[in-house]
Amino acid sequence: MKNYLTKKVWLLYALMLILPTCGGSSKKAAGEESAADSAATRIPGIETMLLNNVKVTWIQDNAEERLMPRTLFADAPDSIIDRLNLQDGIPSSVSTFLVETEGIRILFDTGLGAPDSRLTESLKSLGIAPADIKYLYLTHFHGDHIGGMMKGDSIVFPNAEVYASKTEYEAWMKMPEKQRAQVVKTMESYRKQLHLFEFGDTLPGRITALGAVGHTPGHTVFQTEKLLVIGDLMHGAALQAAYPEFSAAYDHDKEKAAETRKRFLKYAKDNGLTLAGMHLPAPAFMAAGQY
């Protein structure tokens, strides 16, 4: 028994001598890889893809796994839900995207700004501080999209030119006090750097803002080349890509949201666009052919 233990100790000691060499060599190999290779593809919740001249990075904001409850889609019959095996909920996320094009970097939406939100940390892991964000484009004003703009009473992106839909802005300003409180506080805090666009406008970076109303009065999707940032066009893609007629309870105007969803899915399909969606399941891209 004693002999056996001694042998085991020696074996462990021998292994310890060998292991640092292995670790050292693999570290060296990692160091030799390109920067683009290392940062974006390795960190969980971050994935970069290149679409011609447009580099787009998905940044997941939610720390915990997200399932949209089946009850959110009350209009969808059990027969369809069962067939798609979605009884326990529909895979989802809270996501943001960083687009690099035309020499500028644009952040699309900011997630929830919850205590466990990952946006700021993930940006840091890409070597980007909040102050480095020069452009911030908003799809709409719900809390899971503008929440990350504020930390308490302070703005998180001091140098960002913020672009939002004029229609969205005006509609929220007319909403009841309680409902609009977060929007008013956030937009007021960013007033010196806030730009309101009309649908159809081309924004810096040659990004076109397209009206996709229904989810909210001024809900916007953004297109550049073969990329379409779809905001909340779909909350449960596993259901809605195949059955766009079913709106989520979150949609302000369910009928209009369904019509908009059908129109943009067709438009994207016809043009071979890649979708980047704030509630698509991780990684929150859908390439042409996947929807």
Ligand SMILES: [Zn+2]
């Ligand atoms: Zn949302």
